[in-house]
Amino acid sequence: MPQLEQLEFTRDPATGRPHLQALYSHWRPNAGLQREDQFSDGTLRLLGLLWSLFESDSLLLLEEPELSLNVGIVSQLAPFISRMQRNRRRQILVSTHSDALLTEQGIDGREVLLLTPAREGTEVKVAADIDEVRVLLESGLTVGEVVLPRTKPSGAEQLSLLE
């Protein structure tokens, strides 16, 4: 965990309630001690994400794991999840809108499903089954560069006209 030097499980001596306690990097010793209700949203989400990944070996669905996280961390998620999945032979499904997450060169177009809202519901296509996407990916572009632009909602530019 970035900036966390120590993370431990503690119990409130008065109430007996369990807590997470972290020691943040700080120039004063012990000045960086914080409990989970003082953690940032990103820290809580990253802890939850790591917890889910280490918790068991069953099917895992992650909905937009990039939320509240720094781009530097998000760009590491795909290879990290891949390593976790490889060691545990676990199936992990991730939904995302994140360019940073999909910029990882190792993501194969055959493992990406493109969900597009259509008149009769959502259409699902394997990204690599779309001719131009496959050719672009084979030429060295990333899923983030090629597939994400295809998910842009039509008429999104209208937002810039609002005053």
Next chain:
Amino acid sequence: MSERRAILAVEDKLSEAVSIKILEDLGIGVSQSLGLRGKGYLQKKAQSLNQTAKGFPVFMLTD
């Protein structure tokens, strides 16, 4: 006759709008827009796009 289509690679939204109009006049549809991240991005990706153009028509607009 099947519709002719091309991948568009542009610097920004203005170039995208101009390119779509040019291609429209030539009877070519846009199957995919790429870029919108400035000239440097297109220069960096030129080699990949050149490779892409061997399998699919690519229209790049830059200045």
